Amino acid sequence: MGDHVYKTIEVTGSSTEGIEAAVRRAVSKASETIRQLRWFEVVDTRGHIEDGAIKHWQVTVKLGFTLEE
Amino acid sequence: MGDHVYKTIEVTGSSTEGIEAAVRRAVSKASETIRQLRWFEVVDTRGHIEDGAIKHWQVTVKLGFTLEE
Amino acid sequence: MGDHVYKTIEVTGSSTEGIEAAVRRAVSKASETIRQLRWFEVVDTRGHIEDGAIKHWQVTVKLGFTLEE
Amino acid sequence: MGDHVYKTIEVTGSSTEGIEAAVRRAVSKASETIRQLRWFEVVDTRGHIEDGAIKHWQVTVKLGFTLEE
Amino acid sequence: MGDHVYKTIEVTGSSTEGIEAAVRRAVSKASETIRQLRWFEVVDTRGHIEDGAIKHWQVTVKLGFTLEE
Amino acid sequence: MGDHVYKTIEVTGSSTEGIEAAVRRAVSKASETIRQLRWFEVVDTRGHIEDGAIKHWQVTVKLGFTLEE
Amino acid sequence: MGDHVYKTIEVTGSSTEGIEAAVRRAVSKASETIRQLRWFEVVDTRGHIEDGAIKHWQVTVKLGFTLEE
Amino acid sequence: MGDHVYKTIEVTGSSTEGIEAAVRRAVSKASETIRQLRWFEVVDTRGHIEDGAIKHWQVTVKLGFTLEE
Amino acid sequence: MGDHVYKTIEVTGSSTEGIEAAVRRAVSKASETIRQLRWFEVVDTRGHIEDGAIKHWQVTVKLGFTLEE
Amino acid sequence: MGDHVYKTIEVTGSSTEGIEAAVRRAVSKASETIRQLRWFEVVDTRGHIEDGAIKHWQVTVKLGFTLEE
Amino acid sequence: MGDHVYKTIEVTGSSTEGIEAAVRRAVSKASETIRQLRWFEVVDTRGHIEDGAIKHWQVTVKLGFTLEE
Amino acid sequence: MGDHVYKTIEVTGSSTEGIEAAVRRAVSKASETIRQLRWFEVVDTRGHIEDGAIKHWQVTVKLGFTLEE
Numbered sequence: 001m002g003d004h005v006y007k008t009i010e011v012t013g014s015s016t017e018g019i020e021a022a023v024r025r026a027v028s029k030a031s032e033t034i035r036q037l038r039w040f041e042v043v044d045t046r047g048h049i050e051d052g053a054i055k056h057w058q059v060t061v062k063l064g065f066t067l068e069e
Numbered sequence: 070m071g072d073h074v075y076k077t078i079e080v081t082g083s084s085t086e087g088i089e090a091a092v093r094r095a096v097s098k099a100s101e102t103i104r105q106l107r108w109f110e111v112v113d114t115r116g117h118i119e120d121g122a123i124k125h126w127q128v129t130v131k132l133g134f135t136l137e138e
Numbered sequence: 139m140g141d142h143v144y145k146t147i148e149v150t151g152s153s154t155e156g157i158e159a160a161v162r163r164a165v166s167k168a169s170e171t172i173r174q175l176r177w178f179e180v181v182d183t184r185g186h187i188e189d190g191a192i193k194h195w196q197v198t199v200k201l202g203f204t205l206e207e
Numbered sequence: 208m209g210d211h212v213y214k215t216i217e218v219t220g221s222s223t224e225g226i227e228a229a230v231r232r233a234v235s236k237a238s239e240t241i242r243q244l245r246w247f248e249v250v251d252t253r254g255h256i257e258d259g260a261i262k263h264w265q266v267t268v269k270l271g272f273t274l275e276e
Numbered sequence: 277m278g279d280h281v282y283k284t285i286e287v288t289g290s291s292t293e294g295i296e297a298a299v300r301r302a303v304s305k306a307s308e309t310i311r312q313l314r315w316f317e318v319v320d321t322r323g324h325i326e327d328g329a330i331k332h333w334q335v336t337v338k339l340g341f342t343l344e345e
Numbered sequence: 346m347g348d349h350v351y352k353t354i355e356v357t358g359s360s361t362e363g364i365e366a367a368v369r370r371a372v373s374k375a376s377e378t379i380r381q382l383r384w385f386e387v388v389d390t391r392g393h394i395e396d397g398a399i400k401h402w403q404v405t406v407k408l409g410f411t412l413e414e
Numbered sequence: 415m416g417d418h419v420y421k422t423i424e425v426t427g428s429s430t431e432g433i434e435a436a437v438r439r440a441v442s443k444a445s446e447t448i449r450q451l452r453w454f455e456v457v458d459t460r461g462h463i464e465d466g467a468i469k470h471w472q473v474t475v476k477l478g479f480t481l482e483e
Numbered sequence: 484m485g486d487h488v489y490k491t492i493e494v495t496g497s498s499t500e501g502i503e504a505a506v507r508r509a510v511s512k513a514s515e516t517i518r519q520l521r522w523f524e525v526v527d528t529r530g531h532i533e534d535g536a537i538k539h540w541q542v543t544v545k546l547g548f549t550l551e552e
Numbered sequence: 553m554g555d556h557v558y559k560t561i562e563v564t565g566s567s568t569e570g571i572e573a574a575v576r577r578a579v580s581k582a583s584e585t586i587r588q589l590r591w592f593e594v595v596d597t598r599g600h601i602e603d604g605a606i607k608h609w610q611v612t613v614k615l616g617f618t619l620e621e
Numbered sequence: 622m623g624d625h626v627y628k629t630i631e632v633t634g635s636s637t638e639g640i641e642a643a644v645r646r647a648v649s650k651a652s653e654t655i656r657q658l659r660w661f662e663v664v665d666t667r668g669h670i671e672d673g674a675i676k677h678w679q680v681t682v683k684l685g686f687t688l689e690e
Numbered sequence: 691m692g693d694h695v696y697k698t699i700e701v702t703g704s705s706t707e708g709i710e711a712a713v714r715r716a717v718s719k720a721s722e723t724i725r726q727l728r729w730f731e732v733v734d735t736r737g738h739i740e741d742g743a744i745k746h747w748q749v750t751v752k753l754g755f756t757l758e759e
Numbered sequence: 760m761g762d763h764v765y766k767t768i769e770v771t772g773s774s775t776e777g778i779e780a781a782v783r784r785a786v787s788k789a790s791e792t793i794r795q796l797r798w799f800e801v802v803d804t805r806g807h808i809e810d811g812a813i814k815h816w817q818v819t820v821k822l823g824f825t826l827e828e
Contacts, residue, residue, distance in 0.1 A: 082281050116178050492697065
């Protein structure tokens with residue numbers, strides 16, 4: 001986290017398994033188009049319920065990446 | 070999430086295992102008396118410590134459900 | 139949580155596995171020097187990304203303990 | 208707002224028209240079962256988009272009512 | 277605060293005396309219909325003024341109670 | 346919004362019609378005594394309910410004005 | 415709290431006795447110059463300590479008053 | 484809101500008419516370049532005042548859209 | 553509050569009487585080991601309920617003290 | 622900060638130089654009409670950009686002053 | 691700030707000198723690819739410490755720019 | 760910021776010069792007793808005013824340091 005300029009974006013990943021899997025999905029999808037991802041911060045943890053059971057976990061993360069020189 | 074009226078309640082579930090299990094317990098207990106649960110949002114993650122180890126995870130969620138027509 | 143005085147400190151644990159493991163690491167490290175840990179509250183969930191994958195989860199918790207009489 | 212005890216609940220109304228209509232829908236639905244509604248406070252204004260246009264406005268309000276003596 | 281599921285409600289008590297009396301009034305009124313109240317948290321302290329003097333203190337508390345098994 | 350000093354005040358306007366009308370009432374009343382109003386920011390949207398219908402919308406705005414040189 | 419325009423100011427009262435006395439001091443001082451005070455809201459409770467004991471309680475309140483027609 | 488990855492952006496729309504029109508302008512402008520807009524959330528409502536009257540309403544919304552597979 | 557460096561800690565005091573007594577207990581306990589306490593700020597007011605009555609008030613304060621030269 | 626009543630106002634100063642200069646401008650302007658200014662707190666730091674460079678820094682401060690006896 | 695649609699992005703600039711220089715670096719880097727930058731707002735001021743001295747200041751700003759017609 | 764446990768403390772530094780100098784004073788004082796300081800975050804910027812001019816800047820920072828293995 002040294003002498004660079006970073007940009008932050010906000011992405012929501014979903015998963016039927018749980019919180020970590022939803023975060024990993026968000027990071028994985030973002031890394032398809034952004035090479036220099038450096039950190040994440042969880043900002044919101046939500047989900048959908050059907051018939052009394054959790055169907056999807058939806059976790060919103062801020063993702064920071066280096067703007068290349 | 071269409072043309073309905075929703076009510077939100079706040080429930081805390083606990084678990085010896087972890088965060089997802091505590092959320093599932095809160096949803097499961099609430100669904101015993103509320104049929105139309107639709108979504109949850111985690112608002113607080115706490116827990117109890119005994120002898121230097123975590124004994125319970127206690128996760129507070131907002132739960133939204135449809136008010137039936 | 140009865141008739142005592144408590145002090146709260148803020149500690150960040152890290153883990154390559156996930157959120158619960160990072161919290162357990164923070165609690166475990168703090169309990170090496172503090173005997174009367176009673177509760178925790180998650181205040182921040184972050185982490186590091188390398189080559190498009192999460193390398194560390196870093197979870198900051200408030201830890202409360204009894205000030206001994 | 209004198210010498211009473213009040214309870215607050217959280218309700219989300221939706222409307223295709225706009226914010227005021229969504230709040231009115233929430234108040235109207237809640238008043239079917241609660242007689243002593245006294246005040247509201249808007250806590251969240253969201254909505255759904257389809258084909259580049261807003262389909263529903265969804266406004267969450269806190270509703271306060273008198274607990275009868 | 278062990279292995280249970282809790283529900284939280286929000287109630288406002290009022291008093292001509294002061295903050296503690298308003299909280300006690302909220303707890304007392306809620307306990308008429310809820311048996312398992314366990315904790316409270318003050319979320320708002322307001323009041324009314326008439327002729328330059330405080331007429332009512334109005335304190336809003338969150339009240340947590342055990343959902344019975 | 347250039348090279349000036351601004352002061353901010355907080356005013357609540359009310360209306361039987363809706364949110365915009367309540368904001369306009371607050372701005373209009375403040376402009377009777379303050380000449381250099383420049384901007385507003387909505388900070389709170391509340392209202393009163395009587396017989397299950399909204400009687401007044403009450404919108405609190407911050408109002409910024411130039412301190413004259 | 416009907417069809418009026420209100421202004422809100424922020425005042426801090428202090429007291430050697432406690433929180434209610436500090437709020438009353440703030441209200442009393444403000445009412446020397448403002449006739450139409452209607453409500454208060456506590457926004458901050460602080461104080462000074464000397465020789466291990468509390469010397470002053472300092473409570474900051476928002477005070478609302480009617481702008482006269 | 485099922486099994487997808489979403490991205491959130493922040494856009495401010497303005498209007499001489501009111502809040503809903505400013506939100507619609509923000510959504511409409513964003514939909515020129517983003518096809519999969521799904522939801523919005525109002526985060527800020529401000530505006531400009533000239534000669535004691537509101538000239539523009541400026542509403543900032545978060546806009547969520549599906550990242551295509 | 554002049555030309556010094558201060559450290560802030562967070563302590564929770566409890567009391568069967570009320571808020572001020574719980575704050576005094578926190579200050580008193582902290583002053584057993586810290587000589588230079590200067591100010592406090594209330595950050596949280598909670599408590600325990602048994603059989604429909606408040607058993608303990610628990611008030612969390614930030615305490616600031618001078619780091620000695 | 623002893624046994625007085627304080628009032629707080631909110632003022633925004635601007636500067637082409639930086640943050641401290643903008644705060645100083647706000648304090649200086651306010652002191653033209655208020656004699657007993659005692660403290661400030663920075664609540665917002667913004668600014669204007671023209672042609673890719675910062676033209677003005679605009680810093681909003683709360684200013685506290687003693688209400689004279 | 692008239693009749694336009696704005697987009698907001700979040701960028702972090704770093705500097706060994708101080709806060710203003712880190713903000714200027716963020717604005718300068720962003721202006722390489724965005725022509726219509728109009729305003730900034732500081733949202734976070736952090737930094738790195740090595741051997742007891744500050745090595746980098748890292749300031750996160752929101753940057754607003756006009757979406758061209 | 761890798762595989763360690765960190766503790767966070769809150770310290771306020773003061774300076775007659777400005778914000779950066781106050782932060783440096785806080786870091787410098789804390790480093791007299793803590794060897795492994797790693798990062799800071801500004802949480803509050805305040806100050807004292809005398810005779811219409813700023814006498815001290817007081818900046819509160821969170822300081823993070825490695826708990827040694």
